[in-house]
Amino acid sequence: MSTPAARPRKKTIRMIPQARTPAHEQDPQERARNFAEVNCGYLVEDAQLEAERCLMCPEQPCVAGCPVNVPIPDFIQRITARDYRGAYDVITSTNLLPAVCGRVCPQESQCEGVCTVGESLEPVAIGRLERWVGDLAIREGWSNVPYIEPSGFRVGIVGSGPAGMACAADMAKAGCEVTVYEAFHEAGGVLKYGIPDFRLPNAVVDAEIAKLEALGIRFECNTLVGRLFTIEQMVDEMGFHAVFIGTGAGYPSFMGIPGESLNGVLSANELLTRCNLMHARDFPKYDTPLQPGRRVVVIGAGNTAMDALRVCLRLGADNVRCLYRRSKAEAPARAEEIHHAEEEGIEFHWLASPVEILGDANRSVRGVRCVRMTLGETDASGRRRPVPEPGSEFEIEADMVVYAIGTNANPIIGQTSRLKLDQRGYIATGDGLGTSIPGVFAGGDIVTGAATVIEAMGAGRRAARGMKSFLGLRDTDHVYHDAADDADSRLFGIDRAEHGHARLRVSR
Amino acid sequence: MQHGRNEAGLEIVARQDFSDVTFLLEVSHPMLARAARPGQFVIVMSHAEGERIPLTIADYDRERGTVTLVIQAVGKTTREMQRDCKVGGRLLAMVGPMGVPSHIGKARKVMCVGGGLGVAPVYPQARGYKESGAYVIGVLGFRNRDLVFWDEKFAACCDELIICTDDGSAGIKGLVTDGMRLAMAKHPDIDECVAIGPPVMMKGCAEATRARNIHTVVSLNPVMVDGTGMCGGCRVKLTGGIKFACVDGPDFDGHQVDFDDLMFRLRRYRETEGEASQRFDDDCRMRSLSAKPVIVE
Numbered sequence: 001m002s003t004p005a006a007r008p009r010k011k012t013i014r015m016i017p018q019a020r021t022p023a024h025e026q027d028p029q030e031r032a033r034n035f036a037e038v039n040c041g042y043l044v045e046d047a048q049l050e051a052e053r054c055l056m057c058p059e060q061p062c063v064a065g066c067p068v069n070v071p072i073p074d075f076i077q078r079i080t081a082r083d084y085r086g087a088y089d090v091i092t093s094t095n096l097l098p099a100v101c102g103r104v105c106p107q108e109s110q111c112e113g114v115c116t117v118g119e120s121l122e123p124v125a126i127g128r129l130e131r132w133v134g135d136l137a138i139r140e141g142w143s144n145v146p147y148i149e150p151s152g153f154r155v156g157i158v159g160s161g162p163a164g165m166a167c168a169a170d171m172a173k174a175g176c177e178v179t180v181y182e183a184f185h186e187a188g189g190v191l192k193y194g195i196p197d198f199r200l201p202n203a204v205v206d207a208e209i210a211k212l213e214a215l216g217i218r219f220e221c222n223t224l225v226g227r228l229f230t231i232e233q234m235v236d237e238m239g240f241h242a243v244f245i246g247t248g249a250g251y252p253s254f255m256g257i258p259g260e261s262l263n264g265v266l267s268a269n270e271l272l273t274r275c276n277l278m279h280a281r282d283f284p285k286y287d288t289p290l291q292p293g294r295r296v297v298v299i300g301a302g303n304t305a306m307d308a309l310r311v312c313l314r315l316g317a318d319n320v321r322c323l324y325r326r327s328k329a330e331a332p333a334r335a336e337e338i339h340h341a342e343e344e345g346i347e348f349h350w351l352a353s354p355v356e357i358l359g360d361a362n363r364s365v366r367g368v369r370c371v372r373m374t375l376g377e378t379d380a381s382g383r384r385r386p387v388p389e390p391g392s393e394f395e396i397e398a399d400m401v402v403y404a405i406g407t408n409a410n411p412i413i414g415q416t417s418r419l420k421l422d423q424r425g426y427i428a429t430g431d432g433l434g435t436s437i438p439g440v441f442a443g444g445d446i447v448t449g450a451a452t453v454i455e456a457m458g459a460g461r462r463a464a465r466g467m468k469s470f471l472g473l474r475d476t477d478h479v480y481h482d483a484a485d486d487a488d489s490r491l492f493g494i495d496r497a498e499h500g501h502a503r504l505r506v507s508r
Numbered sequence: 509m510q511h512g513r514n515e516a517g518l519e520i521v522a523r524q525d526f527s528d529v530t531f532l533l534e535v536s537h538p539m540l541a542r543a544a545r546p547g548q549f550v551i552v553m554s555h556a557e558g559e560r561i562p563l564t565i566a567d568y569d570r571e572r573g574t575v576t577l578v579i580q581a582v583g584k585t586t587r588e589m590q591r592d593c594k595v596g597g598r599l600l601a602m603v604g605p606m607g608v609p610s611h612i613g614k615a616r617k618v619m620c621v622g623g624g625l626g627v628a629p630v631y632p633q634a635r636g637y638k639e640s641g642a643y644v645i646g647v648l649g650f651r652n653r654d655l656v657f658w659d660e661k662f663a664a665c666c667d668e669l670i671i672c673t674d675d676g677s678a679g680i681k682g683l684v685t686d687g688m689r690l691a692m693a694k695h696p697d698i699d700e701c702v703a704i705g706p707p708v709m710m711k712g713c714a715e716a717t718r719a720r721n722i723h724t725v726v727s728l729n730p731v732m733v734d735g736t737g738m739c740g741g742c743r744v745k746l747t748g749g750i751k752f753a754c755v756d757g758p759d760f761d762g763h764q765v766d767f768d769d770l771m772f773r774l775r776r777y778r779e780t781e782g783e784a785s786q787r788f789d790d791d792c793r794m795r796s797l798s799a800k801p802v803i804v805e
Contacts, residue, residue: 183736185553185560185601193734222603224736228543250738254750261745261769263776270739278560278733284787287559287585288733289780363772403740410737411755415608 011055013120020122021050028343032313035197035281038340039103042132051079053124055116062111062126067458068094068166072111072126079129088137091130092144096169096211097162097457099138099204102131104195104303105454106334138207145214151175153471156240158225158413161189162453163246163444165212166460167467171242172215174464174473179240180212181223184277189248191453193277194269196307198314199337202276226416235439242439242467245419245427246460249445251408255299259357264293264365268300268308268404275311293400296320297368299354300404301331303452306338308402309346320346321396325353325373325386351375353386355393357401367397407450424449432466433459441467517598521574526657529581530625532566533593537602538573546632547610547727547759550575551735553601554593559585562732564704564758565605566628575602578628584784606735607758610725612636615700616643619691619722620666621713623649623684623705627658629727630704631665637702638665645691645698646670649684649705653677685712698722703762707771714762724762728753731776745769 024040025031031038042050054076062072071090078087091098107113107127115123137143153176157164160182172178186192188205213219225231225247234240252267254260271290274280280290296312298305301324313320322341324331327350331338342348351373358367372392375384409425420428420436426449427442429435435442443459445451468474522534540550549564567576581590593599610633618637622630627648638644646666650656651674663669670687671679680687684705692698701724703713710726717724730753732742737755744753745766751757 183603184734185603193738222601224603224606227548227605228539228603250736251752251755252738252740254740254743256750260750261743261773263772267740270733270741273733273739279557283780284784286557287784289559289777289784291777291780412736415755 013055013117016053016055016117016121017049018121020053020125021046021128023125023128025340028340028345031198032310032344033316035314037201038198039336041135042128047079047129047132048082050125050129051076053117053121054080057116059116061114061116062124065111065114066095067110067454068461070095070111070130075133076124076126076129079133084133084136085142087133088142089144091133094461095130095454095457096166097134097208098130099134100162100191100200100208101454101457102127102129102134103200103204104191104334104452106303106452108335110454135204138204143211143214146173148173148216149175150177151471151473153177153241153473154179154239155467156234156238156243157181157246158231158243159189159246159248159444159446160187160209160219160221161246161248161444161456162191163248163446163456163460163463164189164244165209166457167244167246167441167443167464168217168460169212169215170461170464171244171467172212172217174468176241176471176473178215178217180217180219181225182219182221183224185221186277187219187221189246193273194304194307196272196276196311198310199307224412226412231413231417231419231437231440235437240439242441242471244460244463244467245413245435245440245442245446246444246456247410247413247446248456249407249426249450250410252403253406253408254403255354255405257354257356259359259365262357262359262363262365262401264291264399265357265401265403268298268304268402269407271308271311271402272304275315281311281315290315291400292316293398294318295398296400296402297323297354297396297398298402298404299323300406301326301328301333301338301348302404302406303333303337305402305404306333306341308404309341310344312400312402313344313346317400321398322346322348323352323354323368323370324348324350326383327351327375330383349396351386353388354401358395365399365401367395368401369393369395407445409446409449413446432469433463434466434470439470441470517600518602520593520595520597520599521572523593523595526578527655529590530578530655530657531581531590532576532578532628533589533599534569534572534574534576535599535602536572536574540602540604541568541570541573541575544568544575544605545609546612546636547629548605548607549729549735549758550577550602550604550606551732552577552599554585554589555600558588558600560733560735561585562606562729562735562754564629564727564729565632567631576628578625580625583781584788587785587788603735606754608756610636610702610727610759612640613700614640615723617645617695617698617700618642619645619647619688619698619701621647621649621684621688621701621703621705623703623709624651626703626705626709626727630702631658631661633702633704634662635665637700638667642700643667645695647672647684647687647691649673649687649709650678651675683712684709685716688713688716692716692720692722701725701762702727707767707774710762710765711767714765714767718763725759726762726765727758728760728765728770729758730770730773744773 075090112123157180278288279286373386376387379385441463443463444456524532620634672687733739742753747764
């Protein structure tokens with residue numbers, strides 16, 4: 001069925017619409033002062049037009065380029081066939097959060113980066129199509145709640161961010177009773193506290209969480225695992241047969257340069273949490289304060305930095321600057337975010353690094369002393385190492401400095417359990433993302449260090465596979481191989497790896 | 509699994525007012541009461557539009573399943589709590605216990621110093637040391653006799669108790685540091701000091717013990733949002749570098765803390781906080797005005 005010969009007509013690059021269908025966007029001038037979504041997405045005719053651009057090539061490099069292997073051509077074909085519900089079902093067979101991933105995935109380095117069309121034209125806008133399907137599903141109230149046969153297992157998930165959500169969904173579908181613990185008062189993790197509304201509206205996150213609740217997953221907020229109860233207690237006393245830890249890499253880094261404790265210096269995490277989760281932008285309706293900066297400097301050029309820059313602009317700053325020690329080519333942010341930030345009037349200072357934050361008599365920030373950088377030899381990360389240019393120091397005025405230079409492992413689980421950590425404090429895992437405690441799995445940023453939403457979701461799903469094989473549950477993702485001729489792997493005619501399917505329950 | 513709480517939040521089972529600004533809430537949360545240790549804190553959110561505020565755990569009762577908080581009504585949120593939190597009422601959220609528990613070490617003679625609001629959180633430590641078999645000297649500071657609270661609770665777990673008031677209306681006249689000097693003069697063998705209170709008081713305590721080289725633990729309560737190591741707002745400067753009070757503390761070696769830095773950082777949001785407090789005043793006035801006709805009826 002997937003051989004090209006079987007297809008009715010083979011599309012060629014000349015046959016498809018040559019230009020990428022643009023998404024509707026708010027005007028840069030206008031949007032720089034509001035928190036409404038920047039990218040308003042596709043209309044049905046846009047989606048139809050863009051879906052035409054997929055060549056349905058047999059290689060399907062996009063599927064391999066996706067961390068959760070969404071069957072991309074398959075769902076695009078269903079858009080073309082106007083089977084939108086079918087498209088949604090195809091996506092959600094591997095990715096349960098299309099409305100989120102369509103918005104925040106770095107598609108240019110994943111599916112779209114390897115798209116065949118991209119070799120000669122702009123690649124198919126896979127992310128926009130995925131988002132369109134996800135939004136349609138939210139509007140139409142679609143959700144896929146399969147009939148789930150209870151397996152009798154209880155699974156605890158620590159952290160309600162993308163890794164935890166993905167793992168929870170897979171385990172719920174495998175019939176487990178899943179409880180997700182969250183320390184904040186709202187579920188969603190970084191999707192809620194970190195990514196601002198103009199990029200990912202909280203309503204979208206809530207809609208996706210409601211779908212998880214429809215699968216029977218329970219969310220317990222205001223619960224600090226590690227301190228309220230430990231991972232060991234979850235396994236030993238609370239009756240969880242398996243536990244997944246997805247607590248993320250939240251601990252923000254600072255540079256250790258003079259002036260970092262001045263008032264007006266804060267981490268992007270603090271800025272974004274105050275603004276997004278705590279609604280400081282609606283102060284005084286909400287009580288959480290946020291001293292607005294008039295002249296803001298954000299250090300770093302990742303997605304978090306872009307979010308911080310654009311949040312400050314929307315909070316009413318006159319001037320928002322980005323300092324990055326490498327050049328634009330090395331900036332880790334999504335291309336679209338940098339482009340949007342530039343359009344909105346963010347000033348980018350590439351190849352510049354702060355050396356000191358300057359304060360006034362009240363210990364408030366008054367400026368930043370910086371040094372120009374040049375790019376030297378390639379370093380371990382494969383990027384050219386920035387080297388300070390002697391004698392190139394300069395000062396810029398600022399009353400707020402935001403650090404968005406990365407994060408470290410959250411220390412709480414490490415402090416409160418016997419789990420083996422690696423040298424940097426991240427949780428050490430083996431095959432199937434199992435940790436040093438049997439039945440305890442970990443994934444996402446707390447294992448790999450800061451990465452992307454979709455990578456965390458991929459890790460959550462990988463851990464779920466590990467968990468299923470630990471519990472002896474059949475993993476429907478894998479083709480079942482009949483091992484009849486291999487007597488050792490079977491017991492009473494049952495595959496040993498699937499012992500969970502034949503559990504005997506003895507009535508008491 | 510139930511935590512003894514439901515959708516509507518956590519029930520307030522007792523309230524006591526110590527003065528016009530200081531009040532105590534006893535909140536039902538059996539699981540938290542079971543997990544709490546001396547020196548830890550919680551983050552409270554009183555309603556959906558509210559702030560997340562860190563409050564030190566003043567006491568916990570595992571039998572009753574309650575956690576006691578002593579709150580000073582200084583900002584908008586705490587003043588609103590003073591007005592609205594009544595017995596039978598509910599707090600939207602209380603999460604914790606946060607922070608590394610205090611290390612109740614092998615010290616034989618311990619001085620537990622509490623000033624103002626710090627009197628309450630030093631109590632579990634005094635009790636902890638007493639239970640570990642140490643000789644406990646309590647030094648408590650209040651402005652005047654009317655504001656004295658928990659003196660009986662302390663008397664029950666301290667071998668000696670020195671009350672200090674600014675005007676001498678109860679105990680000795682002077683600051684807690686004066687009380688500490690008395691205790692240190694009488695007991696040259698004090699090997700540990702725990703001091704909790706306003707930063708300026710903790711700074712004074714750390715200075716008072718520095719010359720005698722008595723290991724001094726202080727409990728810091730800087731501005732924070734999440735309390736889980738995520739925002740970095742609570743970072744404090746120590747001789748050995750920067751630490752986050754929420755996950756590395758809240759207890760630190762008082763001789764290493766840069767208190768001046770701490771005090772400046774506590775003023776970070778003073779302007780907006782003042783604004784909020786002013787608005788709260790206006791709101792209260794409006795409410796009392798609009799409430800008047802009802803009273804007349």
